[in-house]
Amino acid sequence: MSTTTPPSLPAAAVPGRSIAAWWQAAPFTLVFALFFIIPLALIVMVSFWDFNDYELLPGFTFKNYVSIFDGCSDMSDGLCVTLKTYYSTLKFSFLVWLITLVIGFTVAYFLAFHVRSSGMQTLLFVLCTIPFWTSNVIRMISWVPLLGRNGLVNQTLISMNLIETPIEWLLFSDFSVVLAFVHLYTMFMIVPIFNSMMRIDRSLIEAASDSGASGWQTLWNVIVPLSRTGIIIGSIFVLTIVMGDFVTIGVMGGQQIASVGKIIQVQTSYLQFPLAAANAVILLAVVLMIIWGLTRLVDIRKEL
């Protein structure tokens, strides 16, 4: 099953008039036209506009794009602000992607292949999804009493005489940002991977072990390739969320760590919409390239 074709579109089960179908889909379509397509088009348009302190000035200029990459051609002073920001954002995306993939795959694998009764399976799966229903900000600040200077982790380590002074990098650091991301979004990996694992025909695994494959060989040559769709979907979710995030990085980074999303947010708060729009267009291009690369990467492996 390829991700480029809608896999679950129900076939035209009911013969019906196309016109009636369109009336049913019209309100739904209208929402996406008004709140998705037009806004995206406006972002592209406004990214070429000029602006002053009070208003947007319609026109056509590359000024916004030029100012984003200002100083990027000169590498002697290290990376320019924009490239640094992208480097930091990509670093977070990669780390979070890797960790959530490993954890998500392991948890999904355990649920799908080691839990035998379907009732227990459902119960454990629901157990994993429940935290997902709590506000993201609450789940972020719930790390504060654990990781803070006087938090539980430091208190424990000090009382065990393992350290003398509290560890400072636990909170408001790269570490806490990655931790919070993993805490918040591993669900987005588990669900699609679990979903594709449940569709794997169990007789294929028996066939593999009957043919003498070891557990690892079965895992690597049968289960991983057949979970491909779930892995790609989960990866796309996690990567796009982290690439555009500004809330988690803001709260867990103590407002000190830069990210592309945060730049866009700050620029809009100063009403620099054309600059923010230009940044959004670049972010969109980067995200689309990652998604494209990801699907290519996995398809290539399938060919081998």
Add this chain to the structure above:
Amino acid sequence: MTTRIREARPASFWPLAIVFALFVLFMYGPMFVIFILSFQGPEGGLTFPMRGVSLHWFAKLAEGLGVVDIGAALWRSLGLGVAVMLCTVVLSVLAGLAFRKRLAGGNTLFFIVVASLIMPSIIVSLGIGLEFRLIDNGIKAVLEWLGMDSALEGYGTSLGLFTSALGAHLTWTLPFGLLIMFAVFNRFNPAYEEAARDLGATPWQGFAHVVLPLIAPSVVGIGMFGFTLSWDEIARTSQAIGDVNTLPLELQGLTSTVTTPSIYALGTVTTVVSFAVMGVTLLLVWALGRRRKGRSG
């Protein structure tokens, strides 16, 4: 499955079970900690040890946190959540029905929906914010041109809870709604509908008396998804909301200013609301299932 139960567990079972247990602990541990800490005594701080047990910080929360009117924000979020829930249910079910028929451009629509799902939220939010600001500019220009000065002075912005914010939330909840509808109709047996049609039911009767009761639990599920996704949403709302904020946005602001356990109390309250919504929904699904069984049995 039943034949495999007697087999011995593979050696990898216990390490994996431990990983799973640790994962669950990782998911629940921190939330449990703030739940406990929200019951700190009046002398207590943001971390352990507990200094007494009281509802002090809940009372502080009810008094309000600084300049922020939490109660109003809570009602705004509830109102928006309910509006998003209703729109998501109605529009997703209608679109789900449409996709079962021959729908010209259905594939394009599907791709737009998927694109919306994986689009970084800040981009969508920025676009909607821009759109409404340009609409504002347009309206102001028209008012000026018409010479309606009093209306011009009174005009604020078209950005708002039930305009731009509602739209922003729908771009996030509708894709989930549609995907659930696909899953539902993939397993749906059209024979029931055909039977209804053969017995002379109009399309509307067929839908209301046959299809809807069968898909009702999933429809309730879509509503639950719609509400909870809206209730916690920040990124898509951030640029697309006008002068007033929803609860998660206020909460995000409070994280840097409030340094008492009342913020944990707020966390406990919002979590309880989420769980209450979930509980009521599951109860509803259960009741619907029972009613159906009762009828058929």
